[in-house]
Amino acid sequence: MDRAISLFDTDSKRGLSLIGLPFGFSLLLLAAPLILIFFLGFWKQDYLILERSFSLDNYIEAWTEPMYRDLMLRSLGISASVTFATVLLAYPMAYFISFHGGNRKALWLFLVTIPFWTSYLLRVFLWKVILGYNGVLNSLLDWLGLIEEPLTFILYNANAVVITLTHAWAPFAILPIYVALEKIDRSYLEAATDLGDGPLKRFFRITLPLSMTGVVGAALIIFIPTIGDYVTPKLVGGKDGLMIANMIQVQFMKANNAPLGASLAVSAMGIVTMISVIFLTFNRRWLRKRGS
Amino acid sequence: MVEKERVLKINKKFQIFAYAYLLFLYLPVLLLPIFAFNDSTIISFPLNSFTFKWFAGLTEETYLHESLKNSLFVAISTSILSTCLGILASRASARYEFFGKKSILSFLILPLFLPEIIVGVALLVVLMQLGLALTLWTVILGHTLICTPFSIAILNSAFANMDMSLEEASLDLGETRFGTFKRVILPMVTPGLISSILICFTISLDEFIIAFFLTGTETTLPVYIWGQLRFPAKLPGVMALGFLMLLLSLLLLSLFEYFRRRTNRVIDDQVNLEFGNLFKS
Numbered sequence: 051m052d053r054a055i056s057l058f059d060t061d062s063k064r065g066l067s068l069i070g071l072p073f074g075f076s077l078l079l080l081a082a083p084l085i086l087i088f089f090l091g092f093w094k095q096d097y098l099i100l101e102r103s104f105s106l107d108n109y110i111e112a113w114t115e116p117m118y119r120d121l122m123l124r125s126l127g128i129s130a131s132v133t134f135a136t137v138l139l140a141y142p143m144a145y146f147i148s149f150h151g152g153n154r155k156a157l158w159l160f161l162v163t164i165p166f167w168t169s170y171l172l173r174v175f176l177w178k179v180i181l182g183y184n185g186v187l188n189s190l191l192d193w194l195g196l197i198e199e200p201l202t203f204i205l206y207n208a209n210a211v212v213i214t215l216t217h218a219w220a221p222f223a224i225l226p227i228y229v230a231l232e233k234i235d236r237s238y239l240e241a242a243t244d245l246g247d248g249p250l251k252r253f254f255r256i257t258l259p260l261s262m263t264g265v266v267g268a269a270l271i272i273f274i275p276t277i278g279d280y281v282t283p284k285l286v287g288g289k290d291g292l293m294i295a296n297m298i299q300v301q302f303m304k305a306n307n308a309p310l311g312a313s314l315a316v317s318a319m320g321i322v323t324m325i326s327v328i329f330l331t332f333n334r335r336w337l338r339k340r341g342s
Numbered sequence: 343m344v345e346k347e348r349v350l351k352i353n354k355k356f357q358i359f360a361y362a363y364l365l366f367l368y369l370p371v372l373l374l375p376i377f378a379f380n381d382s383t384i385i386s387f388p389l390n391s392f393t394f395k396w397f398a399g400l401t402e403e404t405y406l407h408e409s410l411k412n413s414l415f416v417a418i419s420t421s422i423l424s425t426c427l428g429i430l431a432s433r434a435s436a437r438y439e440f441f442g443k444k445s446i447l448s449f450l451i452l453p454l455f456l457p458e459i460i461v462g463v464a465l466l467v468v469l470m471q472l473g474l475a476l477t478l479w480t481v482i483l484g485h486t487l488i489c490t491p492f493s494i495a496i497l498n499s500a501f502a503n504m505d506m507s508l509e510e511a512s513l514d515l516g517e518t519r520f521g522t523f524k525r526v527i528l529p530m531v532t533p534g535l536i537s538s539i540l541i542c543f544t545i546s547l548d549e550f551i552i553a554f555f556l557t558g559t560e561t562t563l564p565v566y567i568w569g570q571l572r573f574p575a576k577l578p579g580v581m582a583l584g585f586l587m588l589l590l591s592l593l594l595l596s597l598f599e600y601f602r603r604r605t606n607r608v609i610d611d612q613v614n615l616e617f618g619n620l621f622k623s
Contacts, residue, residue, distance in 0.1 A: 061438045061440060062438070062439070062440040062441050063440075064437075065435075065437070065439065066434075066440050066441065068430050068431075068434035069431050069434040069435070069440070069446055069447075069450075070430075071427065072428075072431040072450055072490065073446050073449070073450065075427060075487075075490075076449060076452075079465065079468075079483055079487050080452065080453065080464075080487060083464030083465050083468045084464050086464070086467055087464045087467055139363060142356065142360075142363075143363050146357070147360075150353050150356055150357070158360075160599065164595070165367050165368050165370070167544060167548075167588070167591035167594075167595055168371050168374065168584060168587070168588045169548055169567065169587055169588075170548055170550060171568055172370075172374065172567070172580070172584040173371075175571055176371075176373050176374065177370060179373060179377075179385050180369060180370065185386065186369075189388075217366065217367065217369075270455065271454065275455065275456065275457045276457075278457020278459040279459075280551055281568075295457065295459045302463055302466065302555075303555075308467065312463070315460055319456075319457075319460060
């Protein structure tokens, strides 16, 4: 569309009147609650009564109290590791489906998504069964004679959380990367080969930069939500694998300190958003350098 | 020839990786039926004999039946509500250019990028402030919020693939705008509508965090399962329940796949594109 879109032409009016209801629904149930939770962080709670006076105490506590700071840093570390591991594993899979899938692409994508339609809670719980002291993995390794003692570093700590989440978010990385790879014009690759690029050089000069939109999409859709994961750290994280969402839940539902919970939630979201923006900026700069 | 051999070798390596990765993805799912039919209260190896008793035991859990009924009510209402919102938003997006289109649409799919706990907590605070009681309807509102982005993504491609000349023909022949929408446009996107309903239904049925925060006395199925996970004696029953839910999901997913293929005539190129379109930046 070349022409500027005015608020009042017919198209604009019809479009807006259609989208008005879903937009209003989201304003009411998403924007308003998010704004409220932002302000809630500045209030105080005395048992069940909220005191609406402005103070920075909750935010100061959320940022300076060592326990909260450690939880926040650990959550960020776990989210970043999960994002990295998931994208690293998903990329070759998406590449395989897109470039070597032949006429079985649809089947492969279907196979990749099926496991994720089992109950999320049970999937996480089953990882506990797999990684446990007498679990599937240890039994198998013992049976193969590879270990003398059961491995203990894989359950009830941050490692277990990373493994489980890397499994849980796999399709969210495979699908966008696959879509980005599918859109690459195959003639570019032929051109690169004809001009003397080896497979590796060709990958880094053509395939990877052109599929970067998928990688970035995957990274964001994994990194941001995993920071708020509650179930996985609670079930497999033990004491050393708890994350910020567990603390938010405690503040809201057990400690009756919703304002502190809100300030933790807002801080977590703020940090994650900032990291995402920095990540996007660097990526854009990298792509521009590649493009020239 | 040498080049061809090398390509085959690389292909082989990728294939081995792909199968190994697939095994990793299926590992927990494969364990589900094993423990659902295993005659032991402890969820670990070695296995005992084969049994159906955990499935039989499920018929006596009245609390389970109650939460299943609640979950079905929530999932059905959610799938209908989010599909209605999805119809409005994706029709507007596919057919019209309007003021603020890009920002409004990104705002509508924002819940996809938000941690569910943030959505749950934020809604909980609003409801508390308004003094509203927590019921199944509050869960439905939360679920509708997170399901609508999926509905928009699915329906967007359905509306965009539609032949606009049919709509114009109907208007030229004297049908009203609403009549055209009801009698020409909606029938053409029906496969898309059905896949949207199925996907939203499945997501809502499995959603835990928002339901955990927003349920009052009536619990949904995932909240029930969460409670059961604390009792070791209940675990085999939960495995049996999970296995049944997996079968139901597979049935719904196959139906979804069938209708999705009818939405997108060109099968191979369109696979999962509606999902991928969310990431177009």
